[in-house]
Amino acid sequence: MRFLLGPDGFPDLRVNAFFASAKMRNRSELTNRDYARGVCLWLNFLNVHGRHWWEACEDDVEEFQFWRMTDPANAGRVQATTFSKDLAACKKFYKWAATRYRVIDPFADAEAPRAKRHASVKWLDPAGFARWRDLGLRGYDLTAAVDPAWKGRNEQRNAAFADGLAGTGLRLSEWASVIVPELPQNTAGRAYFTCRLADSCGKGGYGHKYWMPRNILTATLAYIEGARASAIRRAQAAGRYDTVPGRQIVAVDTTRGGSVRSTDRTGQANRTAFNDLGPAARRRLFVETGHGITPLSLWLNEDGLPRDAHGWHHTFTDANERIHAMGLGGFTCSPHMARHSFALRWYSIGKLATAGRLHDLTEDEARDFREQFGDTWHLVQTMLGHRSVETTKNVYLEPFRSLDVELLLAHAEGFPISKFMAEVFASHPRVRTDPLAVNR
Secondary structure (H helix, E strand, O other), rough: OOOOOOOOOOOOHHHHHHHHHHHHHOOOOHHHHHHHHHHHHHHHHHHHOOOHHHHHOOOOOOOOOOHHHHOOOOOOOHHHHHHHHHHHHHHHHHHHHHHHHHOOOOOOOOOOOOHHHHHOOOEHHHHHHHHHHHHHOOOOOOOEEEEEOOOOOOHHHHHHHHHHHHHHHHOOHHOOEEHHOOOOOOOOOOOEEEEEEHHHHHHOOOOEEEEEEEEHHHHHHHHHHHHHHHHHHHHHHHHHHHHHOOEEEEEEEEEOOOOOOOOOOOEEEEEEHHHOOOOOHOOOOEEEEEOEEEEOOOOOOOOEEEOOOOOHHHHHHHHHHHHHHHOOOOOOHHHHHHHHHHHHHHHHHHHHHHHHOOOOHHHHHHHHHHHHHHHHHHHHHHHHHOOOHHHHHHOOOOOOOOOOHHHHHHHHHOOOOHHHHHHHOOOOEEEEEOOOHHOH
């Protein structure tokens, strides 16, 4: 449970009662984290201005928004989408507190600022992403050779994780929550594997299908057999798994969507579906094997313990700093940027497939075709796991249209998509390609 301490080192029990409430306990770990940060920012802001949270008024809210988004004196100004998270946290807190402590809700009439998310979206084309990964995560130098000064120890894990983001389109928290039994079987002759994200791990509780390319699966399996197995052996030898808080030893059943079975202190057997296991619960799941206790979490820290999703932000930051030190300023990537790049790739494939079908049609027939396919299939929306196609169009690319997923998977196989995208988007101001290839 999150909790806050005041500047005097003491907690305000009323504030922390909000985080201990059933309303917050039923929300996801990510939401609890975001709400705690938002409320903390608000309380700090009020403290600087000498006001208590139960004394705040609408003017304070307006000043808070100005400081967060516009104030030139604030070097950490944020965009509308970030401030909207702070606003949502404070609105929930005051709505909860108003009836319990009879305080005025200063956020009652506050409205979220209009977001312009498309303006901040950036992409890497496939060649650009591959270069970023090799330089930042694999320790390559500008000549594509391994840098002799490279001291990284987790390049296999980090590269597999980053490639998975760009290859599946999953969000950071979603890909980080996958457990080993949820990976598909590596069946020969298949280029893509259909997977399913659990509702309890999806944004807003929305699980969905996603598609994993063969190269992503094989790299992940190689990590399981290599760096992950080594980390587990070290953890077993050190006895780390014996002291994991809330550890559960379970048996895995992969039939009917998958589930885990455990026995409580009374001897009662319990079964929980993969779909109902949230990220925090998954990090506490272990199985008994012939080689000792092993975590079900796919992604582990170097010490063998399950890796919290937030740790991946540090991985990307370190990679960006390394690349900047190599003289490639501005050549950066974030976890969500990998998702953007996934969307751009499939948008390009969709355009190619559509263009191939329209080649012999008249202008009127082509227009009818676009309307029919645009109304029926929404490829990128489906592959990104958006509930609404409007989100896909407004946030990523306005002209997104889609065709049948399986059809486009077949079109993508063998097509020189990297070369095509490097040429088409070479002059686009927000699409970054391989800077070394451009220089040559």
